Amino acid sequence: xxxxxxxxxxxxxxxxxxxxxxxxxxxxxxxxxxxxxxxxxxxxxxxxxxxxxxxxxxxxxxxxxxxxxxxxxxxxxxxxxxxxxxxxxxxxxxxxxxxxxxxxxxxxxxxxxxxxxxxxxxxxxxxxxxxxxxxxxxxxxxxxxxxxxxxxxxxxxxxxxxxxxxxxxxxxxxxxxxxxxxxxxxxxxxxxxxxxxxxxxxxxxxxxxxxxxxxxxxxxxxxxxxxxxxxxxxxxxxxxxxxxxxxxxxxxxxxxxxxxxxxxxxxxxxxxxxxxxxxxxxxxxxxxxxxxxxxxxxxxxxxxxxxxxxxxxxxxxxxxxxxxxxxxxxxxxxxxxxxxxxxxxxxxxxxxxxxxxxxxxxxxxxxxxxxxxxxxxxxxxxxxxxxxxxxxxxxxxxxxxxxxxxxxxxxxxxxxxxxxxxxxxxx
Numbered sequence: 001x002x003x004x005x006x007x008x009x010x011x012x013x014x015x016x017x018x019x020x021x022x023x024x025x026x027x028x029x030x031x032x033x034x035x036x037x038x039x040x041x042x043x044x045x046x047x048x049x050x051x052x053x054x055x056x057x058x059x060x061x062x063x064x065x066x067x068x069x070x071x072x073x074x075x076x077x078x079x080x081x082x083x084x085x086x087x088x089x090x091x092x093x094x095x096x097x098x099x100x101x102x103x104x105x106x107x108x109x110x111x112x113x114x115x116x117x118x119x120x121x122x123x124x125x126x127x128x129x130x131x132x133x134x135x136x137x138x139x140x141x142x143x144x145x146x147x148x149x150x151x152x153x154x155x156x157x158x159x160x161x162x163x164x165x166x167x168x169x170x171x172x173x174x175x176x177x178x179x180x181x182x183x184x185x186x187x188x189x190x191x192x193x194x195x196x197x198x199x200x201x202x203x204x205x206x207x208x209x210x211x212x213x214x215x216x217x218x219x220x221x222x223x224x225x226x227x228x229x230x231x232x233x234x235x236x237x238x239x240x241x242x243x244x245x246x247x248x249x250x251x252x253x254x255x256x257x258x259x260x261x262x263x264x265x266x267x268x269x270x271x272x273x274x275x276x277x278x279x280x281x282x283x284x285x286x287x288x289x290x291x292x293x294x295x296x297x298x299x300x301x302x303x304x305x306x307x308x309x310x311x312x313x314x315x316x317x318x319x320x321x322x323x324x325x326x327x328x329x330x331x332x333x334x335x336x337x338x339x340x341x342x343x344x345x346x347x348x349x350x351x352x353x354x355x356x357x358x359x360x361x362x363x364x365x366x367x368x369x370x371x372x373x374x375x376x377x378x379x380x381x382x383x384x385x386x387x388x389x390x391x392x393x394x395x396x397x398x399x400x401x402x403x404x405x406x407x408x409x410x411x412x413x414x415x416x417x418x419x420x421x422x423x424x425x426x427x
Contacts, residue, residue: 008064027178079371180237210375242272249274260288279316304357371401
């Protein structure tokens with residue numbers, strides 16, 4: 001039986017600042033679309049030199065009836081001399097329009113935070129907020145049958161708004177894993193970091209975090225057995241470096257512990273990194289992580305001042321951070337720390353306290369961020385409105401940052417000088 005529709009999926013991300021990784025989210029959508037009987041062409045723009053010719057070739061060769069474009073990042077979250085990334089995606093949309101009349105559908109993590117304003121800015125036809133693996137095949141079925149699109153969850157139509165409330169799949173084992181065969185054979189498997197997501201959703205509610213807009217507040221997980229089986233498939237394809245991109249790898253602790261034990265028992269010989277939340281952990285878990293191949297964690301403590309941690313709605317204190325750091329160091333796991341400076345309640349004293357605390361941890365590396373990117377529907381955005389830093393109708397697509405006004409020049413000068421004599425620190 002012939003395929004139902006020709007679908008072109010484009011990963012528009014061009015950023016590989018911290019590490020080069022594969023567009024696994026869009027690859028999951030590709031598998032779901034193929035399972036629904038459609039023909040998929042997959043184009044990763046990170047691996048091409050000339051975008052216009054790559055888009056033209058894909059369209060002329062495959063004549064798509066619909067085009068999906070994944071929007072990973074809106075900007076680089078840097079306050080000083082930061083980069084707004086949507087203009088390069090706007091050019092991708094323009095090139096698609098140039099060579100095809102097929103409707104263009106947006107999706108991805110970045111898009112899901114700004115579903116209406118990003119759709120308007122980029123000039124696409126539709127956008128899916130949330131889990132594209134579930135919604136995109138539904139959209140294709142409706143389009144193919146020439147049925148009304150009303151009620152499709154998380155679907156936005158430009159000029160017509162949201163068609164149905166965003167919903168989430170509770171059982172992630174229903175969602176497909178991406179297949180190694182979807183990626184370019186030229187990919188350097190051994191040096192590529194492979195992003196793997198085992199859980200979605202986060203209940204922690206940090207004051208500045210946009211995760212709830214993308215994945216919801218309820219933690220949903222894949223079975224650890226399914227995850228390990230999929231990892232084995234990627235190992236066979238030559239991949240050895242894994243980045244678990246779960247918002248917090250160690251939540252819940254019981255799941256993380258079981259996953260580590262199964263990875264170790266399977267003898268996969270992985271090197272991996274993850275995001276480690278210093279509020280929930282145990283010695284047993286850290287030792288299991290090391291045994292399973294964990295080599296580095298992003299230790300997101302964000303501040304070294306108790307008052308600022310409370311304002312950020314962090315569920316840990318300085319002693320918890322110290323204990324987590326000690327156990328990780330003892331297990332031979334590298335620690336990359338993070339400081340977000342200049343947010344609500346920040347003072348010169350709290351900044352100096354944070355810098356001194358970071359010094360005391362003897363981290364392998366430390367990322368410093370001055371000013372906090374304001375995202376919609378967060379506590380930080382509500383506070384910024386109350387304080388008159390942004391307007392109530394500001395859609396925040398164009399980057400806006402919270403930085404205590406009295407600290408602006410002092411903070412930048414102080415932290416720059418502090419980092420200059422510490423080779424492990426970067427902005």
